[in-house]
Amino acid sequence: MVQAGKSERGAKTARNDATVTAEKPQAVAGLGRAALLRAYHDMVLIRRFEERAGQLYGMGLIGGFCHLYIGQEAVVVGVQMALQDGDQVITSYRDHGHMLAAGMDPRGVMAELTGRRDGYSHGKGGSMHMFSREKNFFGGHGIVGAQVSIGTGLAFANRYRGNDRVSVTYFGEGASSQGQVYESFNIAALMKLPVLYVIENNKYGMGTSVDRSSASHDLSQNGAPWGIPGAQVDGMDVEAVQAAAAAAVAHCRAGRGPYLLEMKTYRYRGHSMSDPAKYRTREEVQKMRTERDCIEHARQHLLALGAAEAELKAIEEAVKTQIQEAADFAQASPEPDPAELWTDVLASDVAASDVVAGA
Numbered sequence: 001m002v003q004a005g006k007s008e009r010g011a012k013t014a015r016n017d018a019t020v021t022a023e024k025p026q027a028v029a030g031l032g033r034a035a036l037l038r039a040y041h042d043m044v045l046i047r048r049f050e051e052r053a054g055q056l057y058g059m060g061l062i063g064g065f066c067h068l069y070i071g072q073e074a075v076v077v078g079v080q081m082a083l084q085d086g087d088q089v090i091t092s093y094r095d096h097g098h099m100l101a102a103g104m105d106p107r108g109v110m111a112e113l114t115g116r117r118d119g120y121s122h123g124k125g126g127s128m129h130m131f132s133r134e135k136n137f138f139g140g141h142g143i144v145g146a147q148v149s150i151g152t153g154l155a156f157a158n159r160y161r162g163n164d165r166v167s168v169t170y171f172g173e174g175a176s177s178q179g180q181v182y183e184s185f186n187i188a189a190l191m192k193l194p195v196l197y198v199i200e201n202n203k204y205g206m207g208t209s210v211d212r213s214s215a216s217h218d219l220s221q222n223g224a225p226w227g228i229p230g231a232q233v234d235g236m237d238v239e240a241v242q243a244a245a246a247a248a249v250a251h252c253r254a255g256r257g258p259y260l261l262e263m264k265t266y267r268y269r270g271h272s273m274s275d276p277a278k279y280r281t282r283e284e285v286q287k288m289r290t291e292r293d294c295i296e297h298a299r300q301h302l303l304a305l306g307a308a309e310a311e312l313k314a315i316e317e318a319v320k321t322q323i324q325e326a327a328d329f330a331q332a333s334p335e336p337d338p339a340e341l342w343t344d345v346l347a348s349d350v351a352a353s354d355v356v357a358g359a
């Protein structure tokens with residue numbers, strides 16, 4: 001089992017109490033200044049992107065569902081730092097951060113959110129349905145838990161093709177009690193598939209606390225009956241995430257089968273933009289924001305490592321410009337042509353009209 005931090009912490013099984021305990025950061029070797037600066041940049045990029053997406057939604061420029069990732073940035077950024085080119089990523093509908101961490105262009109992601117032609121799905125997918133073969137990002141899935149079996153299938157394909165790629169399959173603690181998750185665990189363990197399962201435990205599935213949805217209190221051990229090793233990780237500490245992910249990915253890549261990481265994290269915003277958030281107190285959210293924020297945590301560590309305030313400011317300014325460009329690009333991009341309704345519907349070249357006509 002990977003020890004993502006000091007073992008004393010593991011002694012107290014981390015029950016997701018309704019009252020949030022502001023856990024102390026774990027001691028890890030650390031990324032070093034240059035890599036931590038990169039992580040800082042990537043987390044700030046996701047945070048600012050999501051804030052702007054929230055604004056555009058409020059202005060009526062984004063239709064449909066929109067699930068923001070604010071608060072959870074350290075998870076995707078830390079895991080991504082442990083991956084190699086060619087590794088695949090798949091996740092749920094709370095996916096903008098995963099796309100940006102995978103290297104997808106913020107302009108294309110924002111244009112998809114606004115339903116425009118230059119979006120990753122040509123404006124036809126929206127927030128929950130974006131993909132990039134180039135960056136090995138396989139979505140963006142609106143059906144809770146669906147990506148777990150697909151991500152396991154990606155790992156099967158890697159095994160079948162004899163490559164050394166790892167499939168990183170993210171899902172929430174709400175999804176973690178689903179039947180298909182355990183079917184996936186079984187086949188992954190049986191066939192020793194190279195899949196890293198990452199449970200993003202942000203404590204709530206819509207308005208339901210994990211205490212009310214899961215009889216398991218240490219989700220990292222949910223694969224134990226199949227012999228899948230697991231670890232709980234402080235998901236608010238990008239360095240702890242990277243360290244745990246690096247060990248887990250090495251396990252998968254070495255042909256030793258799947259691995260399960262439970263990231264203890266928190267979302268600051270509602271489940272989606274239409275969440276009245278009556279299931280938790282403002283104080284609970286505020287406590288996490290002020291005491292456990294992943295960006296602030298990295299910032300403090302960077303300053304302790306000798307980074308200059310000006311250096312961090314320069315990163316923040318560059319991100320601000322990039323997000324402004326993405327928002328401008330998204331609004332300037334044209335609406336999809338109505339003829340697009342007939343494209344990308346089927347995988348083959350056969351025109352949809354021919355299929356309808358029985359051709």
Ligand SMILES: Cc1ncc(C[n+]2csc(CCOP(=O)(O)OP(=O)(O)O)c2C)c(N)n1
Pocket residue numbers: 092094142143144145171172173174175176202204205206271
């Ligand atoms: C099969 C299915 N059941 C129910 C829903 C409705 N639903 C959407 S999100 C969600 C909560 C999932 O929570 P979690 O897996 O913890 O992910 P989070 O939203 O916290 O990222 C539910 C029940 C759905 N989309 N799909």
